[in-house]
Amino acid sequence: MGLVPEVLNKNKMETLKGDYAIGHVRYSTTGSSILKNAQPFMIKHNRLSVSIAHNGNLVNAGKLKRELEKQGSIFHSTMDSEIVLHLLVRSKQEALEDKLIEALDKCDGAFTMLFLSDKKIIGVRDPQGFHPLCLGKKGDSFVLSSETCSLDLIEAEFIREVEPGEMVVITENGVESRRLKKKCEPAPCIFEFIYFARPDSFIFGDSVYQVRERLGVQLAKDNFVEADLVMSIPDSGNYAALGYARESGIPFEFGMIRNHYIGRTFIQPSQEMRQHGVRIKLNPIKEAIRGKKVIVVEDSIVRGITTSSRIKAIREAGAKEIHMRISCPPIKHPCFYGIDFPSKKELIANQIKDVDAIGDFIGVDSLKYLSVEGMMKAVSKGCNSFCTACFTGVYPTKVCKNSRKSDFDS
């Protein structure tokens, strides 16, 4: 538990031996942030050792866990991921891959998972493919990662995305592809494009950076306003802001500067800060803003609290008018698939239905969101059946009433 460079420092790394390894960076959206919930999570059962790393959220976790406990299983974490391992050891199949397929076909929801066993790494994406998983290669070694940007970091070559419902098995003989049995319409998470994925990644068949620029271009087409300059709330709003500036012809400026020395708290779990709207200190450039009519582009608004404090800072720096443009529609509905939104009541667009009223709350002179249609136009290239549940309320799986934290943490 802790920050990666602290947990896996040089000394630790040098003690690690072997040819196969998996790791995990997780905010534990289901299950609290304590040591026993750290992943990868390992079990030894008879002669089998298996570790799991899980990105996503099972929607039928509560039901599965209750059934397993009735049969005498003891859970040692509060993570939904542990369920898969209990299903696994109870499978009568012979081969690990077959046991896993049997176990995973009982699971509903979002699961991008890695398993490490003796001389074998198995990667799997749920049949709807909510979250991304890619396959890379460095020298003779294969790599699996959620996003392609990590392949770049280690200078590995990107081979292809793992497909929804696909299981890839990496051994010394190379990569083998298997299939889960359940068939569904793919439903990749559109919010990965809007905010969650890194701009230097390539997911769901497209460049995240270019999708965001196109969202900004579309935003300028649909919601133009005259102004002296376009700026973003850095860094997440940068790319849509640049798209907006280019399409509108209004100059782009770095109106706010990020303080890099405060940034490290960003991924510390169990702090208020880890939310989407984390309060990273940003300082406006007064001399660039003073007396100007500015367009502020942001990728999304969740609670609205951080945004309104940013707007206040821009106002105090002397902006004459502030027009806010958001490169996605209002977020009104909870996510059951692993994006760590706050509760419904904390989503500002769920509480305030009128967009102008949200603008008043945030303190801007005008506020416009990109429409669902506009968003789809900008996004659609590699794929066109996305999960847009947080915007539309249309969920691609049956959702249990209690399919979230409450099942496990209390």
Next chain:
Amino acid sequence: MGLVPEVLNKNKMETLKGDYAIGHVRYSTTGSSILKNAQPFMIKHNRLSVSIAHNGNLVNAGKLKRELEKQGSIFHSTMDSEIVLHLLVRSKQEALEDKLIEALDKCDGAFTMLFLSDKKIIGVRDPQGFHPLCLGKKGDSFVLSSETCSLDLIEAEFIREVEPGEMVVITENGVESRRLKKKCEPAPCIFEFIYFARPDSFIFGDSVYQVRERLGVQLAKDNFVEADLVMSIPDSGNYAALGYARESGIPFEFGMIRNHYIGRTFIQPSQEMRQHGVRIKLNPIKEAIRGKKVIVVEDSIVRGITTSSRIKAIREAGAKEIHMRISCPPIKHPCFYGIDFPSKKELIANQIKDVDAIGDFIGVDSLKYLSVEGMMKAVSKGCNSFCTACFTGVYPTKVCKNSRKSDFDS
């Protein structure tokens, strides 16, 4: 994991709330010293929370674990203690106490255990009562502890020992007594008297200090030798040495001084030092020893390595003759009930059958052990059916061939 005053420092203690608590100080004789093997070990299962602290060793652990894994149980530690919890959740009994009785009746070997559940502490001693457990009271609160010396530390009153096969249940209504179903001849561990228990404790119906003095008196009766002074290897040999001096009329001297500043390493797990023969630095008093014929009394010899280095130091301090007297018989056999002896091959009396040859190895002018009969004479007061397996090889339970560490650690 760590030393008690470091793990439970003042800051930690102040954060602990509630009216019921259990703790554990353990060298983990079965299962390696890693965090997941730290006790108390807690599970949550359905609406039940149970913690366990275990002193002793189950002799049928391997068999029980294999059966449970076949039925789909996943073990999260390598401790035999976890077995009890898996048996517990599979019991069809209603009440926790009844579930426990059903589970424990399947366990063979030594188990002094505490369980903590919601508003309830349960203490239990195996039917043979290998290790001690006592009940105390401080104000209105009840306390369970292995030894009475801890009652003194917290100024609690000693009420009585928990009996072999007894289960005591502490709730807000007071103490209730239950019984395990299995009936056996009691077999308390005589090595608790010889070395393991603290001298200021009262166990198995007798004072440890006085038993040790009587062992020294008996040793002088059976193995007298003329000398200028009697000294001990401190601190464990002190009491038998004093008994020997008194019975023999030869003056007692503090011939060796313990260095208190090195002592803290004594209970650090996973070091060679934690063994019975830990190398605590002792310094001889040259001026008291030089030119003298000395009798050195020690409670026991395990490997013989530490002893011979002590004898070497006494010799170098100028002793003219060294006669060693041991207040127990030669230790020849392994313990399966929780005393952390080294392997058979490392027990010097197992390897060297002739006592004089052991004396030569250690470097003394003469070596005598107390006989089994002498030991029983000195000990017998509160009880007379002890486990003396380490001396005699007669084990009071059926012992599986692989009933030790190998089952769990590998």
Next chain:
Amino acid sequence: MGLVPEVLNKNKMETLKGDYAIGHVRYSTTGSSILKNAQPFMIKHNRLSVSIAHNGNLVNAGKLKRELEKQGSIFHSTMDSEIVLHLLVRSKQEALEDKLIEALDKCDGAFTMLFLSDKKIIGVRDPQGFHPLCLGKKGDSFVLSSETCSLDLIEAEFIREVEPGEMVVITENGVESRRLKKKCEPAPCIFEFIYFARPDSFIFGDSVYQVRERLGVQLAKDNFVEADLVMSIPDSGNYAALGYARESGIPFEFGMIRNHYIGRTFIQPSQEMRQHGVRIKLNPIKEAIRGKKVIVVEDSIVRGITTSSRIKAIREAGAKEIHMRISCPPIKHPCFYGIDFPSKKELIANQIKDVDAIGDFIGVDSLKYLSVEGMMKAVSKGCNSFCTACFTGVYPTKVCKNSRKSDFDS
């Protein structure tokens, strides 16, 4: 010693009492990074307690220290800053301010200093004003800081810059202004504008952000080239790149993305990383760069090693042509006033005289620097007598042959 949020964490902050405080963030350019060299550095002498925090470098430190040692002074750090305190306690003046003026008039070089004594904070800037110092106010309290961006962080109001040769004395009666006796031509460090100061600061009478944009504009005027896009090496090159794009009419793109999770090592002292050319991980956006002719704008080149690895990454991402433009002249000479450049031999422009050859080394298709004249045009607004020694070799003070680290560290 350590990172500010770790050293001054919440617990520590809560234990600090009093109405006056000074702090320091320093890479200890003279004197090694060990605890006794941490600042603020405090002495107690007779009834006087004084702490010092020093930004800059004294050029006659070696000579002063040798004289003081001959007179019996013992130095307890290897920092040039300690010299001022020894001069101070030897002054025969009565008032602390007068003692300080006497002491500082013996010091040559760059010193922006804060002193804390009983109920008094004294700030001072050397007569040439190499580095910035500003005065702010929050409520009734006064604040001194090197840069105005820290006033923004604590929401304090910017009052004015402290002038070269000025000493400001903050007490409960407000702020009083004094003057050092030595008179010189001001020589503010132009490299503060180029790279060192934060873009959201206002120093030497101008906005750092706007100066950098103007440097980029001038760079485009003097060194235009046709291309598909303008990008920067983030973050330091961002502002000049934007200026270049605007002036040239070539679109600006975020061609490289900074990995925020690696950034924290940036200010750790005693690592190679703390140099100007620190290897912060930057990842190119392949889809934006592939097949394009790109202009890469950087603020400056020091060793050239980091730059060439960035260029390599951009090349591998698929750029067709790379034209590098630097918003300052070649850095050829060492700094004796506190900017932590590497040794002469490590400055690439000192070793390779020909600009095209530097371009070859770095691996670009063309390389152009801004000229000294171009730089002065863009900068000159609030001031026009800068220290440009690192570019021109013209030093504004007499420089001892050994006026750097060697005096103190060995």
Next chain:
Amino acid sequence: MGLVPEVLNKNKMETLKGDYAIGHVRYSTTGSSILKNAQPFMIKHNRLSVSIAHNGNLVNAGKLKRELEKQGSIFHSTMDSEIVLHLLVRSKQEALEDKLIEALDKCDGAFTMLFLSDKKIIGVRDPQGFHPLCLGKKGDSFVLSSETCSLDLIEAEFIREVEPGEMVVITENGVESRRLKKKCEPAPCIFEFIYFARPDSFIFGDSVYQVRERLGVQLAKDNFVEADLVMSIPDSGNYAALGYARESGIPFEFGMIRNHYIGRTFIQPSQEMRQHGVRIKLNPIKEAIRGKKVIVVEDSIVRGITTSSRIKAIREAGAKEIHMRISCPPIKHPCFYGIDFPSKKELIANQIKDVDAIGDFIGVDSLKYLSVEGMMKAVSKGCNSFCTACFTGVYPTKVCKNSRKSDFDS
């Protein structure tokens, strides 16, 4: 700062290079326990590096420090030891040894000191020789230590004690002996024999263990009482108790057992615990004491608070009568030479003049101290002019009114 095995752990030790080293274990009797007061204390001055380790207390420290500060010296610690270094660098002598002799001849009081300079260790004992210093040899290497027990620990050979007023200089050429100029009557601290030195050390020409036994013998001669057993407050009272038992013919028993697991806090500075009367947990053996008339022997009484809590514990364990015998006279006067007694007001024998009244306070049936004459009879063998100031009030040096902590700490 910290415990020796933590500060100088195995990793640290392995990084230490060189052929000369000094160390220090100190409770810093003058100067508070903070890092800058840790010893050895090192200075670099010109080309000279010197470290100092000091046991004892200078009685004219305040006066010397004021004079040095007037001359411009800055003190960086609050330890009197630093004075010697400032005197040293101001000496006009050539050789380090001569500088030191000049500096030390200005110092009054107790100083056993080690100095480390380039390829040279210098040990010195003040002219009155308050505290011990011995010279040993291991292989070809020489060792200096306060007590001989540390020679035993490293298996070095004891050569001789360093004499009062002697300076020994260890270089690669062997040991050379020099003399301080000041001549005085020797005044070794008798309290080293009573309590402070370790029983396994040989100091001031005698065995500490045997002196303590003789003190017990003398105590029995002068203050006999009938009883069932003699016991001590372990460990410091053990040896006198054994002497008492032997002389009186009353059996010795271990009536109290020390808890080794609490002992480690003993030498932690800046805790109340470090006082002579540290509250080490001791537990009485009820079965040995119950219903008995006991003689309790202790080496000394300082505050009386710890003693009375021990007596209370013995009473509660069931003792019928308690007769306390102390192997030294009442401690009535402060020590200015480095023994860390509490203030005058806290010394029970300074506050309560009547011995029986002290006995009442402590809760014993009778209390007897050894007389000054009795003590001298038992001690005198190697030496007969001791400092007995804490018992008699006769100080062997001129004592400044403020010669203690107040000078430095406030």
